[in-house]
């Protein structure tokens with residue numbers, strides 16, 4: 406049997422690689438690890454507890470119905486970060502405004518606490534996505550400026566996919582590593598060290614139901630994928646689609662449409678963290694013309710088109 410390395414051992418080992426690191430980032434990752442296990446537990450028993458499924462009866466800032474588990478995961482991740490102390494403020498897809506902790510923490514976090522939540526009720530993979538930035542403002546409270554940094558300023562990013570197994574994948578800018586939760590011992594173990602995505606793949610992921618609202622370029626690219634007999638795979642949970650394509654090679658597209666020129670996905674909560682990870686794994690992410698990590702956000706809940714995955718496929722989609 407090969408050696409098993411747990412996420413906590415890995416975090417400690419990696420911290421030693423950064424001289425002068427105070428341990429704040431490590432303990433923050435530890436807070437995410439714990440929150441991930443708790444959300445995993447709730448997701449797994451969702452089928453047993455009728456009252457945890459379904460709509461909460463409220464809407465988030467974008468007017469979308471919130472699911473109970475969305476709200477649960479949001480509150481849990483926020484509580485864990487608040488307790489932990491390294492984060493002074495959080496911006497979440499589920500909250501209208503910045504949540505302040507007033508604790509002098511040197512990081513800010515952006516997150517989508519439960520991505521793909523329309524899939525909760527039907528037993529399909531969902532996920533959590535997060536980004537960590539160093540605070541840049543100096544007043545008593547974090548400001549919008551701290552959250553509107555370009556994605557290239559991320560200190561770390563990651564996601565948790567609650568799927569056929571639960572995985573935590575993260576990067577601190579020194580490669581990407583994936584950990585699988587062993588439910589029998591309740592521990593994340595290193596299962597995908599130094600992940601690299603193939604330069605090419607055979608999977609394209611897009612909601613083709615939007616065909617009549619796509620640009621000619623996007624339609625041309627989809628046609629080209631079909632002519633090459635590529636496989637269409639679209640779960641409707643970005644984290645799960647992204648994770649599969651990262652491992653197997655592929656491209657995920659959520660382009661702008663005639664009705665929604667900026668697409669659906671959010672720059673701060675979805676595009677930036679996954680762009681950081683895909684680049685660390687050797688892939689590419691753009692909005693169709695510009696590198697995602699170079700975009701300068703102007704508002705918290707900003708949307709942007711997303712072309713992400715294997716380098717050659719993203720390039721081909723941009724040229725189509």
Ligand code: AHM
Nearest residue numbers: 519520521522523612641642643644
């Ligand atoms: P959410 O954050 O509200 O769950 O929305 C994002 C999700 C992604 O996970 C998924 O890829 C996409 O929306 C699916 O959208 P569509 O149904 O328009 O294809």
Ligand code: MG
Nearest residue numbers: 517520521675
């Ligand atoms: Mg989402």
